[in-house]
Amino acid sequence: MIYLYVGLGGILGSLTRYLFSIFGTYLWGRNFPIGTMIINLTGAFILGFLTNKLAKTKERKPQLFTALTTGVIGSYTTFSTFCVETIRLIEVNQYLYALLYFILSAIGGLYFVHLGLKVGLIGRKKEGISHE
Template structure:
């Protein structure tokens, strides 16, 4: 069952990533890789949120968490594309944009992951389970 959950989540995440890339091409121009940046930042927040929700008590069953975290977020976000895009920016003499991409990705990725985690933890504390 876990493999199926990861597979379905992975399929959903890769489709979402593809759609983000398509729409980012139409919205923004220039050499900055907005599609990958947007997908990675969304993934940081969502994974932080899901992890925060499950930190103290299991709000989301393990199989669903695997499907969402490992499957969907794992295929939505991509370190390999981030790395290759950074190298391509550097090689095309866009050194400042490459540096900005790395800096923004690290700073905002960590802030969004922390924010999501914090919100998730606070949300899980407010849930009352009736037995």
């Protein structure tokens, strides 16, 4: 049954990713892959948030937790697309854009995971639950 939950989550995540990509291209054109960057940064935040916020859910309903994290967020984020888009920017001699995209995505991703973990703890500390 877990496969069904992960698959349904994957459908939701991939469709959301596709819509963000279209929206990013509409706003910024094809010169800078803003859509993928936003997807990866928000995905990093959401995964960090869910990891701490749903710790009880992970224990009580592991299928739901896996569907949300592996299914939805796993199909929503796009590390492979990030890699391809970085190389494509280099191939068209957009070195500054490639560097900016790489740095913002990598450092931003780490920051947003950290932020998500911290926000996910809000309310849990009141319950006496630590993040360990």
